[in-house]
Amino acid sequence: MTPGDGLREGVPLGHSVAAHVIHGWCSHCGGPGRSVAHEVEAWRVWAHRMLLAVEEGARGGG
Ligand SMILES: [Zn+2]
Incomplete structure (x- = not known):
């Protein structure tokens, strides 16, 4: 497990995330x-x- 793995969930290796x-x-x-x-x-x-x-995060969410 490496950071960002969740982003690739369901995306085959080598494909455009x-x-x-x-x-x-x-x-x-x-x-x-x-x-x-x-x-x-x-x-x-x-x-x-x-x-x-990123902007939402910078504002501290809500
Ligand atoms: Zn694909």
Whole structure:
């Protein structure tokens, strides 16, 4: 167990964690319409969420 393992929960090794968190899949999963572009989009959404989470933490939650 290493810190951050929870983040990878259900995400196959080598797959995009952000894409799985946001979409539930990534370009490595294959399938129609699952392109790297979607993965990049997921990273942007995911990064935004992380930023909000950090800001929430900085405010001391609620
Ligand atoms: Zn995947």
